[in-house]
Amino acid sequence: MSGRLRSLRTAGLLAALAAVMTGPTGDADHPLAGIRGSLAFPRVLFFAAAALVLWAALLGRDRLRAQARTLRGTALGRLAGPAGAGAGNGNGNGNGAGAATRPGATWLSGRRGAVLGHAALLAVALAVPPVLPTAAQQALVSEIGIYALLALGLNVVVGYAGLLDLGYIAFFAIGAYTTAYLTSADAMPWHAPWQLNPFFVLPIALLVAAVAGVVLGGPTLRLRGDYLAIVTLGFGEIVQLLANNADGVTGGPRGVFGLPPLSVELPGVRYSWGLDPLPYYYLLIALIVLVMVVFGRWERSRTGRAWTAIRQDEVAAEATGVATMRMKLLAFAVGASVSGFAGVVVATKQFFNPQSFGLQASLLVLTIVIFGGMGSRLGVVLGALVLQGTAFLLRDTVPPADRFIYFGAVVVLMMIFRPEGLLPPRAHRPRGSGPSRDRSVESVESVDSDGAAGTSRGVADQASPGVVS
Incomplete structure (x- = not known):
């Protein structure tokens, strides 16, 4: 299973848990009534959106880590010398400057994505309590x-x-x-x-x-x-x-x-x-x-x-x-x-x-x-x-x-x-x-x-x- 699908599965499970946790409870005669009520329309739309936001945040976090590792590897290659720099950028010509520039730009975009993902999670956390029924x-x-x-x-x-x-x-x-x-x-x-x-x-x-x-x-x-x-x-x-x-x-x-x-x-x-x-x-x-x-x-x-x-x-x-x-x-x-x-x-x-x-x-x-x-x-x-x-x-x-x-x-x-x-x-x-x-x-x-x-x-x-x- 790819990293994207694993992140989506994690986000979906957490959103489903939050939906059941905040929904109506069942009783002894109808033990599944609480789950059905928790996933009823339109609540399911709200928590589906929350799952997508969490998924985006997890992807942004993983992408930021991967790109930071790439940038660090390039920097270590440049410190090691021309040969290391060439290996770091993957073209073997010893030119590490271009490699350092391109991952840096991507890293900045990944950082913005991570910040936006955390901001979206905060917005969801602020919006959840008023919709709770009890x-x-x-x-x-x-x-x-x-x-x-x-x-x-x-x-x-x-x-x-x-x-x-x-x-x-x-x-x-x-x-x-x-x-x-x-x-x-x-x-x-x-x-x-x-x-x-x-x-x-x-x-x-x-x-x-x-x-x-x-x-x-x-x-x-x-x-x-x-x-x-x-x-x-x-x-x-x-x-x-x-x-x-x-x-x-x-x-x-x-x-x-x-x-x-x-x-x-x-x-x-x-x-x-x-x-x-x-x-x-x-x-x-x-x-x-x-x-x-x-x-x-x-x-x-x-x-x-x-x-x-x-x-x-x-x-x-x-x-x-x-x-x-x-x-x-x-x-x-x-x-x-x-x-x-x-x-x-x-x-x-x-x-x-x-x-x-x-x-x-x-x-x-x-x-x-x-x-x-x-x-x-x-x-x-x-x-x-x-x-x-x-x-x-x-x-x-x-x-x-x-x-x-x-x-x-x-x-x-x-x-x-x-x-x-x-x-x-x-x-x-x-x-x-x-x-x-x-x-x-x-x-x-x-x-x-x-x-x-x-x-x-x-x-x-x-x-x-x-x-x-």
């Missing part, structure tokens, strides 16, 4: 947005830096309880002497969660693999137990409710979001887009390349001059700050208690990252859509405690048939589908002397992407 389905898309935001943050830790964090949801709890402390005098026994608008709490919660990430990472990031996973798991359990047992501070197991909703207060204008899920959804979309843009710039920067080098081979990265401890601390802080963002949104829109921040929540976010593709920003967003959509479809027939059986089955099938994830990043392509070497390690190596770079190059060539163990 408030429960509108709340579902907000839930998907929350988990997508959490997965983007964990993707920095696991996907970029290769650090296995099983207590990531603790920073989510820190953001939520920070919001309760700063916005209400009645929600918890311990509260601030003054109350802030929840919008002003967003940067504060980000900072508090980032500091918590540094405090956790400082003494623990010298560990690797399973040892780091055990320590972070313990940190997550400690935060949950503190929230549950410190009745005089957090309110204990009864939870937190009654926080003021997000509101806009300007001279002569006051708008409170209340319990309407749509404004929260659009806020989450804005935060997701912001995080994806910032992380995209970071991924192509010196910092992102250092994270990739650490993930592939920490010893080689340190040998080339990368400050591995500082970069791992930065990854922990960045991931924690995004989780704190999500905690503010959850705290202002719904009730929460310590049980909301258990191990299952951490494992679900980690599952989304692995399923979507570690290191892929768009992949983890699609992973949140698929897994949370699956949970929504199972809500009436499968007890919540048993849903992880289905999640586990989905992940096992993914690891068998597509181990790199639903939409893997360029650095995680299967062997033989692109250049044999990740540009990130080359960029990090270039900061050192030729001797050190050559030594580490031989080590890094044998490193495979994934979590360092």
Whole structure:
């Protein structure tokens, strides 16, 4: 099957899942009624158009990657000399300038196509909630947005830096309880002497969660693999137990409710979001887009390349001059700050208690990252859509405690048939589908002397992407 047909199949399956997930539900006597209603006219036209838009975005992404590889191969051929340049452009005459110009022009057009495809996907995401027939389905898309935001943050830790964090949801709890402390005098026994608008709490919660990430990472990031996973798991359990047992501070197991909703207060204008899920959804979309843009710039920067080098081979990265401890601390802080963002949104829109921040929540976010593709920003967003959509479809027939059986089955099938994830990043392509070497390690190596770079190059060539163990 060609790449175009595979992309079309993927887009069609995702659109069909979205149609069923957002359509009417069936009943015991007519179990297929929900599916028939989901694919009825004119809904089927809307989701067919969404599938075509997603297909165009996937094709643009693949074309951009292929053309970037062509351009890089041409540049490497020119660096190798006239013979290499001639081989790079395919005519054998040693003239690499024309080859560099033609792929460059195509690459620019592919880049425009990818940008337009992502813009079209964003337009579809903005247009979906108003057409949903029930408030429960509108709340579902907000839930998907929350988990997508959490997965983007964990993707920095696991996907970029290769650090296995099983207590990531603790920073989510820190953001939520920070919001309760700063916005209400009645929600918890311990509260601030003054109350802030929840919008002003967003940067504060980000900072508090980032500091918590540094405090956790400082003494623990010298560990690797399973040892780091055990320590972070313990940190997550400690935060949950503190929230549950410190009745005089957090309110204990009864939870937190009654926080003021997000509101806009300007001279002569006051708008409170209340319990309407749509404004929260659009806020989450804005935060997701912001995080994806910032992380995209970071991924192509010196910092992102250092994270990739650490993930592939920490010893080689340190040998080339990368400050591995500082970069791992930065990854922990960045991931924690995004989780704190999500905690503010959850705290202002719904009730929460310590049980909301258990191990299952951490494992679900980690599952989304692995399923979507570690290191892929768009992949983890699609992973949140698929897994949370699956949970929504199972809500009436499968007890919540048993849903992880289905999640586990989905992940096992993914690891068998597509181990790199639903939409893997360029650095995680299967062997033989692109250049044999990740540009990130080359960029990090270039900061050192030729001797050190050559030594580490031989080590890094044998490193495979994934979590360092």
